[in-house]
Amino acid sequence: MTSQPRPRWDVVVAGSGPAGLAVAAACADRGLATVVVAPATGPWAHTYGMWADELADAEVALLGGARAGVRYPTTLVRTGAGDHDLGRAYARLDNGSVHAALLDRLRAGGGEVVTGTVEQVLDGRTAALADGTRLHGTLVVDARGGGPATAQQRAWGERVPGPVPDVVPEGGALLMDWTALRDPADPQPPAFLYGMGLDDGTVLLEATSLAARPPVPLPALRDRLHAHLARHGLRSLGEPEKVAIPLDATAAGTGAPVGAAAGLVHPATGYSVATSLRLGPVVADAVVGGAGPAEVRSLVRSRRRRATLALLGLGREVLLDLDEEQTDTFFRAFFTLPARSWATYLAVDSSPAAVAATMLRVAAALPAPGRRALLTAVVRALRR
Ligand SMILES: Cc1cc2nc3c(=O)[nH]c(=O)nc-3n(C[C@H](O)[C@H](O)[C@H](O)COP(=O)(O)OP(=O)(O)OC[C@H]3O[C@@H](n4cnc5c(N)ncnc54)[C@H](O)[C@@H]3O)c2cc1C
Structure with a gap:
């Protein structure tokens, strides 16, 4: 009979997106020996929006109260009926500082980061890497992101010199403008304009298809955005942000899945980052309390x-x-x-x-x- 290898780690986290690092930092904070393994561990490149109250919750639960992003006191929705300030502030995650703070917490708690690709999670406790390495823990947290989907949110975003107060309220966020990109001649599903000011004084504008099956081709959204920019005499700067978010992916994660791997992307809006940041400490508390892969799975994907x-x-x-x-x-x-x-x-x-x-x-x-x-x-x- 072969004996099981002795776990070197309490928690092996596969994936270093917001969901993976939130769990990893919270586990290390609680004294659990934690390792993160991912092919690339640099700061997240996407622009992550959420509600300001959700950002505040994450700051308290995960970052000891440190500021984690920019607030937009006004959140506007524009429809054919006019402008409506929702009265709930919006926010944008400061990816660089949050990513660095989570890694600092991981390392301060004795955790490590390994560059590699997890090919398989065995028994929920061992991560088998592509290079043959095996990382043994009492638990593998699968944070490898979402699987394929038939319905997706898609967006094409570009930065323009700011401010553009007739498009995005100054200092505020444009959650949805359903009037800006209208084109009855376009056979593609409806698209709305999303936008917010960035730290460098530019404004990010995104032509967004909320949900479509099949997904709207990105060039169609680019063309709608460009037509809007031309109407407003706006010049675009730098590289575009291309968004494709699976909305109906099955929860493909193995072991103890979190984030998109656990199917926790909002099925209609594509948001998941605030949920992932909030759940990191919840999962870590459960592991400290003795939860194994099955218990974490039932916690995250409760009935x-x-x-x-x-x-x-x-x-x-x-x-x-x-x-x-x-x-x-x-x-x-x-x-x-x-x-x-x-x-x-x-x-x-x-x-x-x-x-x-x-x-x-x-x-x-x-x-x-x-x-x-x-x-x-x-x-x-x-x-x-
Ligand atoms: C451009 C864009 C903009 C978005 N904007 C928002 C937004 O504003 N607000 C919001 O809430 N959501 C947004 N989303 C949707 C969603 O929340 C994000 O996709 C989010 O990154 C999901 O977080 P996650 O940690 O679950 O997975 P991911 O961020 O996808 O992270 C997966 C991690 O797993 C690693 N990985 C993959 N395969 C392996 C493997 N085999 N072994 C080891 N590691 C592996 C990856 O390298 C990565 O580190 C956006 C998505 C995109 C694409």
């Missing part, structure tokens, strides 16, 4: 959260069927709900009952033709 994700997924399926006019009408109604209601729908941690209640409230808030379109889309989505 309640799976039910919520399924409802949010139904919401995405409904949106897939709406045209430009119907989408504009939908978001007009959605954001006139009380903030508590729409915020419930935007969080994967909400209870299924609360999400269902918001869905009913949106239906009730829609004008009769919009409600008919929504109900038709619900029936079609349920038949898929």
Whole structure:
């Protein structure tokens, strides 16, 4: 009989995205011997947005209160009905400082970073690397990101010299402008403009397809953005940001999955970073309490959260069927709900009952033709 190798690590984390480093730093903070393994461990390149209250929660839970990003006090949604300030501040993660702070915490707790590719997770406890190395822990946290999906959010972003107050409120964020990119002649699904000021005084503008199956080709979004820039006489600077977020990927992660690997991307909006940062310490506490791979999996993908994700997924399926006019009408109604209601729908941690209640409230808030379109889309989505 061969004996099991003695674990050198308490926690082996596969992946160094926000989900992986959040768990790794929190584990090391709690005295767990932690190693992170990923092919590349540099700062994250994407622009990560979230609500300012979510950023504040992450600062407290994960970074000892240190500032982790930029706040935008005004968050604007623009529809055919005009501008609506949501009254909930938006935020952008400061990738460089958060990434560095999480690595510092990992190393301060005796943790290490290994460059490599995990090919397999065995028994939830051993990471088998492509170069033949095996890292043994009491637990492997799988944070290798999301799998393939048939529905995706896509966006094409470019920076322009700021400020551009007629497009993005000065010092604020433009969450969605459903009027800016309208093109009835374009056969592609609806797109909205997203934007915010960056630290260097430029403004990032992104032509975004919220959810589409098949995904909208990136060049189509680039062309819509360029047409908008031309209308406003705006010149683009630097490299584009290209966004492709799987929205209906199965939770492919093995061992103890977290983040996109655990299917924790919001099925309709593509957001996951705030959830991942918040869950890092929760997972670490569970491991300190003796949780193994199966317990962490049930914590992260609890029955309640799976039910919520399924409802949010139904919401995405409904949106897939709406045209430009119907989408504009939908978001007009959605954001006139009380903030508590729409915020419930935007969080994967909400209870299924609360999400269902918001869905009913949106239906009730829609004008009769919009409600008919929504109900038709619900029936079609349920038949898929
Ligand atoms: C351009 C862009 C912009 C986005 N903007 C936002 C946003 O504003 N707000 C938001 O909430 N979400 C956003 N998202 C969506 C989503 O939240 C991100 O994709 C987020 O990075 C997911 O975090 P994660 O840590 O789960 O996975 P990832 O960030 O994908 O990290 C996966 C990690 O695993 C590593 N890895 C992969 N394969 C292996 C392997 N075999 N072995 C070891 N390591 C491996 C990778 O190198 C990486 O380090 C955006 C996505 C994109 C692409």
